[in-house]
Amino acid sequence: MKKLILFALIGLTLSANAQNKKSKSMVKNKKEEVTEKKAVVYQVFTRLFGNKNTTNKPWGTIEENGVGKFNDFTDKALTEIKKLGVTHIWYCGVPHHALVHDYTAIGISNDDPEVVKGRAGSPYAVKDYYNVNPDLAVNPAKRLEEFESLIARTHKSGLKVIIDIVPNHIARKYEGKTNPKGVRDFGADDNTSIEYARDNNFYYIPGQHFQVPTSDNYKPLNGEKNPLIDGKFDENPAKWTGNGSRLAKPDINDWYETVKINYGIRPDGSKDFPELPAGYDKKSYKEHFAFWKDKSVPSSWIKFRDIALYWTAKGVDGFRYDMAEMVPYEFWSYMNSAIKTKNPNAFLIAEVYNPHESRNYINLGKMDYLYDKVAFYDKMKEIVQGKSNTDGISDIQNSMADIEHHMLHFLDNHDEQRLASPEFAGSPEKGKPLMVVSTTISTSPTMVYFGQEVGEAGNENGGFGTHSRTSIFDYVGVPNHQRWMNGGKFDGGQLSQPEKDLRDFYKRLLNFTINSSALMGKYQEIHSLNRYATEGYFPEVYSYVRWSNTQKLVVIVNFSSEHTSHFELKVPADIIKAWKLKDGIYPVKDQLYGKSTSQLHVVNGEGKVHISIAPLQSFIYQL
Template identity: 65%
Template sequence: MNRIKYGLLFLAISLLLACKDKSKPIEEQPMAATEEKKKEVVYQVFTRLFGNTNNTNKPWGTIEENGVGKFNDFTDKALQEIKDLGVTHIWYTGVPQHATITDYTEYGISPDDPDVVKGRAGSPYAVKDYYNVNPDLAENPEERLQEFESLIARTHKAGLKVLIDIVPNHVARNYEGLTNPDGVTDFGAEDDKTLTYNVNNNFYYNPGEAFQVPEWKDGYQPLGGEDHPLADGEFDENPAKWTGNGSRLSQPNMNDWYETVKINYGVDPNGNYDFDELPPGFEDKDYIAHFEFWKDKTVPNSWVKFKDIALYWIEKGVDGFRFDMAEMVPVEFWSYMNSAIKIKNPDAFLLAEVYQPHLYRDYIRKGKMDYLYDKVQLYDTIKSIMQGHGKTDHIPAIQEDLKDIEQHMLHFLENHDEQRIASPEFAGSAKKGKPAMVVSATISSAPTLVYFGQELGEPGAEDAGFGKPSRTSIFDYIGVPTYQRWVNDKKFDGGKSTEDERNLRDFYKRLLNFTINSTALVGDYKDLHTYNRENTEDYSDRVLSFARWSEDEKLIIISNFDAEKPGEFNLKIPEEIIKSWNLENGSYSLTDQLYGTYKTELKVEGKAGSVQIKLGPQESFILKFN
């Protein structure tokens, strides 16, 4: 009996010691490299474009002329190929039903007005019905929800997790829920429209003023000027609602998000909050404490509506969400909704679009976001380096600034909002993305995002209608030529891809698969660049180097961004790393993990080390300590 008591006491003390740092916010604790925790890779695919093999590509073309991809195009073979690329999560962009010009009235869906729709296919961020999915994507629009549920099941069968968009900041002007669950009313259905603002109104209004279509300039016309019975410069909305980007004008500008209306979260027109705020110290508490905090609070109606929407999709098997323009919605709402999501699924993957660095920590710690875009720091800096006018000297400072939240800052080089790497407006060559991709994917423990076609060098050159080339259109029906060659009449084998495209995809496949299996990449990080810029001859501001390590894996990663000049120098390894790695004097072999052909040695003498490096233009090595 006494042995049991002492055993229990010893266990309690051991657990207490193991948790001694738990008083710190979870974001400030070092991330242990374990078998359970590995890097994640999100593959963003624009669902409407994925399986479209039609190559007509007529500007402003109809769905009949230019074709459209379907849920069913994601076959077992297609999904396995995506997984084999080194992907853990697939983000199906454009799934919730949004406004579109294509006529689905025979299925009970009201027609949408071209005067408040961008493009012919419509923006996926002007959601029209949150409890159903885009009819474009179904073989049988009447059974579109069931077809998406089947896709969720196939995706899970392939070993991938499913993400979709939720856009809490705004909805389509013509929002209309046809399949709402019992007790759910549409946004705005119960609003008092005689008031500009009421805490439980879903929208903001301009009483006594009717909405007016924007004044079109610079030759723009809806549908490219094509005749359409609803394209008459009028849209019936009275009183006018505030526009999604915050414009209060009854006639928004054509550059505003005029196709959407802003959601009211209990923030009055003067910026005052009509809801409880989180008490001091709640940034240190977990999602369970946040959930408990909100349980007995009265919250604005819009909060409840979006929480119910998120939980509906979690119940359907969706594994997480990408939240559009999260910074335009109060952080308290995110605490309320994300904690409810995590109670339902603790492993839910929650990714948010936040572009103001001073808000990052609030949206992570108070808002309980798992991940934020690392755009305005890492992405923008790497883009300038790829374009030839930026320096790698700026990257170590970014990592230092974000070191307490680095595991939350998702990295990308492309997504639907950004220019394609291969476009002339960005880098003009997909090969310039190779060193950048190595850095982006390995410099932190956060997930990596790859946009479909990035791995093939898609340049986004098509004139689809709304918007301009360099970004693959999200507004119109279009084919994506580089991707269509890989799809190869839905064989999904790259049978029509060029040699350059196959080689680039092979590079991505090697890199991404390494990242999701590496323990070092969720372990420690040490900048080598700054030390070598100060101490190494011929080491330039077009090269970047750093070390990553865990208990069982040690890496030296080095990339040359220069498109013309090779890099040859003796990379110096500081005493701090030699000591951390417990290295004695001698030589240690290093082998590149991307292709396995480059080998060199780490020579340790005294308290420091050095590695002879010979990099080709745009070449990278992930050197593993043997």
């Protein structure tokens, strides 16, 4: 299986004479580079983060398997997350979603297990957008106040807050119990006698009752008896299902726990709302906001805009939008421009998987960042699994030159197989070099999923959720993370030495990236020049350069897990010229661990560095 090794030659420090001759513009550029830094998002599955229970019984109840609370994010926990090199924390699964637990004592209706996935429920079947998951509160009746306190603690620690908004679908049984004055629930004013109307919030199947999906291989709550499990769910007429199924009885593999939101897209796919004029891909969010100010838009647009502004007013700094490409980009222009008008620094992430639509959602939809999965993530996974070589990485980066800053890099999240799992990299160590490349190849933000930094492999089978992915449907514990949590001390006291070393690696790497001006600068591949080194053929090696006015980087990646690479790395003349380096020898020292040194030799305007790097090793050198 192929692996990855990094060598990064960083920070070609100006000579004393050159520093004495700095112009005022150079000082200004340096100041600008210091203020513009990479962002690092730390995604936590809020329900699981603080859970100390290690029972992990499949399909276990909240009493059996435990659950984390907002209050588990103590000042100490947040400080340690910040020290890891994090700028934003995404509290995943905060809005109140459907789940199987009795909260009728505080006025919340019970959810039918036949339209709930798992026992703890999917965070993407939101039941009430104006409140939060009662499971997460010490006092469920005061759950909103507890989350507001968490927002305040997070800001106090120096972190920004991100939560989910799921615009494409909501829970089949939506009930807004704490709506602000004047807010009507989704569907409350719909004409249910017809399939479609622009201002209906849902699509309907007139004359047909909803039928619970069935399967020989699946039973709600794993067959456990429950008074609501009777093969029926009261929905008449039936609504379209969240993934677009128009069947009154959706398939068991459909998103049957949700219903599709209508954004003014007619059943034939045509648009029933104003479209953005030509040229709006070049216009600012302020101009987009002005465009929509006097336009009549579908009811669902207004409802979701108001939801986003409600949370913005409470101090939420940004949103992660689930399945954003299933909603028209005109709506995103409308909503995101409204959010940016209230908070110009709002951090907006969209789950978009169609590369052909990326520019529409960035330029027309005014998204800040999109998942870079189909291109970068998938390529990294193929390489580490030995299914692909390094050829093609340059094409991916070059094809995104105009939008690379907007492509969020990640190697782990709640939807994907854990980086350290056998189904992905195979071990935490094998994931380390992938992480180095992920964080250094572009100006894009980096996202880390909690537990990734201590090698969590997602081995637990929670019930509805299966191994390799930490379950988002069940009450479970996260073993590696729990060892770092150490009973609430958040000091890594129970981690093994390799786990401590891994977290130290992440801490060093992430803190380096958020303080590096070069990583917010230019990129150029040198792979094609170095693929055939003097000592032989190196199909598993990939190299590129990054630079700014004050810092220069050379990154070398070796995806082999078996061979130490020995060769002379060539830095081409056009890079040496761009960096304004004269012939000479430049000593370099590793900045990640501070132990390794080497030399950059510049002869006749071309550079060479002798490389000797072991499997899975990474260097960040500074001249």
